[in-house]
Amino acid sequence: MTDFSDSHVPARFHVLAEASPGLLARLLQPLAKRDLVADLVLARREGECVRVEIALEAMPAGMVHLVAGNIAQVVGVIDLRGGAEARRAA
Known part of the structure; x- marks a missing residue:
């Protein structure tokens, strides 16, 4: 079994998806089922599509x-x- 508690990394996901009701909830579900909360969620409608950015400052690397x-x-x-x-190097 993998130990997810030791190493944390910043993570950022950029998604392009078809605009539909419930899309944002479905995109956040993979985080919710792992007890993770996004630090940033940005969504912008572009015609028939939606661009979404989801970021976490510290996410278990595994x-x-x-x-x-x-x-x-x-x-x-x-x-x-x-x-x-x-x-980034300090």
């Missing part, structure tokens, strides 16, 4: 690919980019 995979499978998602962000 969950990033799982959440990305779940978001990519949401009905209506056309494109998903992002995931764990590289840490």
Whole structure:
């Protein structure tokens, strides 16, 4: 079993999806079922599509690919980019 508690990384997901009722809730569900809360959610309608940015300042590193995979499978998602962000040197 993977230990998700040790390493946390910033994560940011950029989604392009078909505009539909309930889309935002479906995109956030992969976070909710893992007891994660987004620090940022931005959504903008662009004609028949919606661009959504979801960001977390600290997400368990082992969950990033799982959440990305779940978001990519949401009905209506056309494109998903992002995931764990590289840490900046202080």
